Amino acid sequence: MIVQLFHQMPVLVVILPLMAAPLCVIAHRALPAWLIHTAVSWVVFGISFLLFVETRVAGRVVYALGGWAPPFGIELVIDRFSAIVLLLVTGMSALTSLYARASIAAELPRERAYLVYAAMLLCLCGLVGMTVTGDAFNLFVFLEVSSLASYSLIAMGPSRRALLSSFQYLIMGTVGGTFLLIGIGFLYVMTGTLNMADIAQRLQGVAHTHTVEAGLAFIVVGLSLKAALFPLHAWLPNAYTYAPSSVSVFIAATSTKVAVYALIRFVFTVFGADLAFDSLPLGDVLIVLSVAAMLSGSLAAIFQTDVKRLLAWSSVAQMGYIVLGFALATGAGLTAALTHMVNHGLIKGALFMAVGAMFWRMQACSINDIAGLGKRMPWTCAAFVVGGLSLIGFPGTAGFISKWVLLQALMVDHHWLLAAAILVSSLLAVIYIGRVVESLYFREPAEGRKVARGEAPALMLVATWTLVALNIAVGLFGAAEVDATRQAAMSLLGVGQ
Amino acid sequence: MQEHTVLRIIAKLLIAPIIIFALYVQFHGDYSPGGGFQAGVILASALILHALVFGVQATRRAVPPAVLRVTASLGVLIYAGTGVICMLRGGAFLDYDYLAHNPVHGQHYGLLLVEFGVGMTVASVVTAIFYVFAGRGRQPGEHED
Numbered sequence: 116m117i118v119q120l121f122h123q124m125p126v127l128v129v130i131l132p133l134m135a136a137p138l139c140v141i142a143h144r145a146l147p148a149w150l151i152h153t154a155v156s157w158v159v160f161g162i163s164f165l166l167f168v169e170t171r172v173a174g175r176v177v178y179a180l181g182g183w184a185p186p187f188g189i190e191l192v193i194d195r196f197s198a199i200v201l202l203l204v205t206g207m208s209a210l211t212s213l214y215a216r217a218s219i220a221a222e223l224p225r226e227r228a229y230l231v232y233a234a235m236l237l238c239l240c241g242l243v244g245m246t247v248t249g250d251a252f253n254l255f256v257f258l259e260v261s262s263l264a265s266y267s268l269i270a271m272g273p274s275r276r277a278l279l280s281s282f283q284y285l286i287m288g289t290v291g292g293t294f295l296l297i298g299i300g301f302l303y304v305m306t307g308t309l310n311m312a313d314i315a316q317r318l319q320g321v322a323h324t325h326t327v328e329a330g331l332a333f334i335v336v337g338l339s340l341k342a343a344l345f346p347l348h349a350w351l352p353n354a355y356t357y358a359p360s361s362v363s364v365f366i367a368a369t370s371t372k373v374a375v376y377a378l379i380r381f382v383f384t385v386f387g388a389d390l391a392f393d394s395l396p397l398g399d400v401l402i403v404l405s406v407a408a409m410l411s412g413s414l415a416a417i418f419q420t421d422v423k424r425l426l427a428w429s430s431v432a433q434m435g436y437i438v439l440g441f442a443l444a445t446g447a448g449l450t451a452a453l454t455h456m457v458n459h460g461l462i463k464g465a466l467f468m469a470v471g472a473m474f475w476r477m478q479a480c481s482i483n484d485i486a487g488l489g490k491r492m493p494w495t496c497a498a499f500v501v502g503g504l505s506l507i508g509f510p511g512t513a514g515f516i517s518k519w520v521l522l523q524a525l526m527v528d529h530h531w532l533l534a535a536a537i538l539v540s541s542l543l544a545v546i547y548i549g550r551v552v553e554s555l556y557f558r559e560p561a562e563g564r565k566v567a568r569g570e571a572p573a574l575m576l577v578a579t580w581t582l583v584a585l586n587i588a589v590g591l592f593g594a595a596e597v598d599a600t601r602q603a604a605m606s607l608l609g610v611g612q
Numbered sequence: 613m614q615e616h617t618v619l620r621i622i623a624k625l626l627i628a629p630i631i632i633f634a635l636y637v638q639f640h641g642d643y644s645p646g647g648g649f650q651a652g653v654i655l656a657s658a659l660i661l662h663a664l665v666f667g668v669q670a671t672r673r674a675v676p677p678a679v680l681r682v683t684a685s686l687g688v689l690i691y692a693g694t695g696v697i698c699m700l701r702g703g704a705f706l707d708y709d710y711l712a713h714n715p716v717h718g719q720h721y722g723l724l725l726v727e728f729g730v731g732m733t734v735a736s737v738v739t740a741i742f743y744v745f746a747g748r749g750r751q752p753g754e755h756e757d
Contacts, residue, residue, distance in 0.1 A: 119702065126705040134692045137685030182707035 124162050124169075125178035125191040125247055128201065131155050131162075132240035136233045145220065145228035152232040153212040156239065160209040163201045170198040171599075174606065177249070185249070186310035192249030195603040199453060200376045201246045203460045207368040208239045214468055214578035215361035217571070221475050222273045222359045231271060235365060238264035242373045251299045251385065252309045254377060258295065258341065261373070262288045265354075265366055272357040280353030287340055287350040294337030301330030302385070311385050322390050331391060334381050342374035344401075344438055345408030348431045352415075355427035360471025363423060367430055368464040372456045375437055379452070382441075383607050392444040401442035406536045408435030413543035417550070422470050422480045425547055426463065429506065432540055433459045439533065440521050447524035449604035454597055455517035458505075458589060462514055465502035465582035469495050472571035472579065482554045489556035495571050496555045498579045503548035505586045508541050513586040516593035616665075623665040630658035638731045642720065648727035652734025659739050668746045677743055680736040687733030694725045 120127070135155040139148040169176055170193055178191040193201065215235070219228050241261025248254050266288065270281035303309060305326050306317040321327055336347075343351040351371075355363050382391045391397040412432030419425035437459065440452030472495040473488060474480045489496045505512035518537065525534045570576065589596055638651035663671035695706040703710035708722025 119699075123699050123705065126699075130692050130695065130705060134689060134696075137688040140685040141682055143681070178704065180705055182704045182709060 121165075123178075124166055125176055125193055126180065128159050128162050128166070128205065128247065129191075129240060129244045131159050132236040132243065136236040136240065139229055139233035139236060143229055145225055145232075148229035148232040149212070149216050149219075152215070152236055153209075155236065156205070156208040156212040159239070159243070160202075160205040163198075163205040166193055167198040167202050169193075170195045171602075186308050186313035189253050190249040190310060190312075191247045192312075193247050195599075195606045196453065197246050197376070197380075199457060199599060199603050200373060201243060203457050204239070204242045204246060204369045204373060207365060207460055207464055208235070210464065210578045210581055211235070211361055211365040211368075213574045214364060214471070217575050218361045218471050218475055219359060223271060227271060231268065231359065231362070234264045234268045234271075235362070237261075238268060238365070238370075240264075242369055245373050245377055249311050250309055251302065251311055251314060251381075254380075255292065255296050255299055258374075258377070259292055261370065262292060262341070265362075265370060268362045268366070269354050269358040272359050272362075274357055276353070277357035280350075280357045284350040284354045287347070291337045291340030291347075294333045294340065296337075298330045298333030298335075298337060301326050301333065305330070311380070315385050315387065318386065318390075322387070323394065327386075327390075328395060331382075331386055331395065331397075335378065335397065338374050338378040338381070339404075342371045342378060342438070343431060343434055345404050345411060345431060345435065348408070348412075348434070351431060352424050352427040355430065355467075356421060356424040360423075360467065360474050364464055364467040364471060367426070367467050368460040371430070371434055372437070372460055375434070375441065375452070375456065379441055379449070379607070383449075388444050388608070398442050398444050401438055402533065405435040405437075405439040405442060406533065408432060408438070409536060409540040410543075413540045413547070416547040417543060419547070420481050420483070422473070422482060422485065422551055423467070425551065426466050426470065429544065429547065430459075430463060432544070433463070433506075435540070436517065436521060436537070439537075440524060443524055443528065443530075445524060445528065446601070446604050446608055447520070447527055449607060450597065450601045451517065451521035451524045453600040453603055454520050457596070457600070458513040458517040458586075461582055461585050461589065462502055462505045465498060465579060465586060466506065468575070468579040468582060469499035469502060472575050473499075475571055475575065476569070482551060483561055485551075486554045486558040487560040492570055494576055495579065498576075498583045499555065500552055501583045501586060503552060505590070507544045507548055511587065511590045513589035513593070515590055516597065519593075520597055619665055623661055627658050627662055630661070631655060634658065634731075634735075638727065639724065641727055642723050648730025648732075649734050651727075652731040652736075653738055655731070655735040656738035656742070659735075660742050663742065663746065668743070672743065675739065677740060680740045680743075684733050684736035684740065687729045687731070687736065690729030690732065691726050694722055694729070698722070 132155055135151050139151050142148050142151065166176060174195065176193045179185060180189040180191065219231050223231060238261050241257045241264060244257030244260065245254055248257060266281050266285045269284060270278050302314055305321050305324065306314050308314055308317060318327060340347045355367055358366065382388065409432045412428050412435060416425050416428035416432065419428060437452050437455050440448045440455060470480055473485050473492065476492060477484050505514040508514040508518040518541065522534055522537065634651045634655035637646035637654060638648060641647035641651065659671055659675060698707045698710050699705050701710040708719040709715035711718035711721045
């Protein structure tokens with residue numbers, strides 16, 4: 116029986132959250148729904164870890180849904196690359212589940228809390244599904260599952276503006292999903308199959324037709340929208356700002372990364388790097404856009420007064436680093452992209468958790484509201500400082516490892532200007548993180564503002580500091596992580612060629 | 613609507629056949645066009661017709677939103693649960709061959725069960741969406757989220 120279940124792991128990570136979500140709805144109360152969410156998140160994380168170990172040994176794990184052999188049935192494929200993304204998504208879900216209880220109780224009416232847990236599980240199901248599937252159409256379906264869940268999650272934010280920002284995201288996200296579907300449709304027209312590996316094989320003869328090139332363009336634009344790549348990022352700042360704090364944590368750390376993952380998967384596994392980067396100028400386009408994202412995102416972040424919005428703009432900039440690594444289309448570049456996908460998840464997760472804890476205490480999180488909190492919430496503010504240092508790329512933190520790997524990848528190909536852009540963007544990060552830290556530690560609370568005391572609840576702190584500790588651990592022992600991501604990048608390039 | 617005798621009588625005459633037709637589309641779906649989604653929408657349309665003619669309150673009494681919440685969730689659980697039973701009997705997720713001793717029967721049962729789950733969820737969710745739209749402007753306490 117146990118051995119049986121061992122073979123079912125690829126599908127278990129998808130269906131456990133799928134089945135837990137309706138259970139949350141039936142449970143109808145906040146506490147049981149939270150317990151279900153937490154238990155399932157941790158179990159799925161455990162299974163993902165086993166899958167990660169399995170891919171380290173075996174390289175690839177495949178699963179034929181319904182017993183239908185691919186390419187006719189839907190196939191789940193987990194290789195070294197997707198295993199790392201899977202670990203990030205499920206790990207963030209597990210940590211968010213610890214964090215969510217107090218945060219959601221403070222921000223939402225009691226009778227709605229169970230819906231948040233159910234929707235978070237559906238979002239997890241969609242993101243995990245996107246990561247493990249080996250079927251192009253199935254990827255679109257899971258993208259829609261995760262997107263629909265995140266629209267509703269954002270709409271449940273505490274202020275009324277959450278509805279509007281969710282609507283913006285809904286429009287942009289639906290456009291993105293439709294573009295992806297059109298692109299997949301073009302591929303289906305040319306190949307008659309939806310299995311990614313099978314498409315890749317059948318594309319050999321027809322790769323240079325306009326239909327396939329248009330398909331690539333549609334898929335790249337559609338997924339860039341979901342990944343909030345500049346200039347398609349307009350939905351992101353509002354969505355992250357007005358969502359409930361724990362939702363911001365989870366979505367900021369996972370959703371855009373999975374979109375980039377899907378993009379990388381399509382470009383390298385389905386189309387092949389030759390078509391995208393040699394015949395078509397995808398690399399040049401993405402390099403320009405990612406540099407624009409880094410600089411404009413960081414600049415915009417400097418002028419924000421709301422800390423959540425500041426972090427959201429910083430996410431736009433950080434997506435630039437990830438896409439830049441991917442746009443280099445080299446093994447080192449892909450390694451950098453994947454490393455930063457994971458590390459940025461850890462960094463932004465920690466920062467959003469810290470800000471969420473401040474919001475929990477103050478019911479607001481503009482730079483003025485949090486003035487002087489450093490003395491009254493020492494642990495939360497210290498977590499923000501460490502997360503901020505990691506975001507800047509201070510040695511000894513996860514952010515340093517990502518930037519080091521990315522700079523190395525750029526140096527090898529003599530992209531000096533791009534390296535300079537990264538340094539400028541990092542300096543801008545010093546400014547916007549510095550503004551928040553200055554307000555936390557060196558300013559007194561505004562006159563007449565009630566002075567709230569006391570730390571955030573223990574579980575929130577535990578989740579936040581676990582992420583902070585992971586940031587430091589990765590920073591100190593980055594070689595192991597980079598080794599894993601490099602192997603993953605190599606396996607991807609091996610498949611693509 | 614009390615004064616529209618024709619509407620009320622015709623609606624009463626129609627609602628039951630619509631529900632029967634929904635069940636036909638549901639359970640004959642593996643031999644003829646149809647299936648869970650279509651059947652669910654048809655079933656919901658019977659309830660919506662009831663609400664249009666007799667008032668949303670009457671329909672809410674007959675099919676309370678709290679029940680819809682449970683049936684919508686149960687539908688998903690039936691779908692996924694069928695897959696899990698296949699797994700527990702030794703197959704892959706949703707491999708209906710393992711549901712019965714004879715794989716042909718297994719495929720038949722599996723399809724019926726899965727489509728039943730789909731129909732249940734679709735009917736419940738479509739009706740619930742109608743309730744939400746029809747209930748706009750009421751005081752919040754009346755809503756069932």
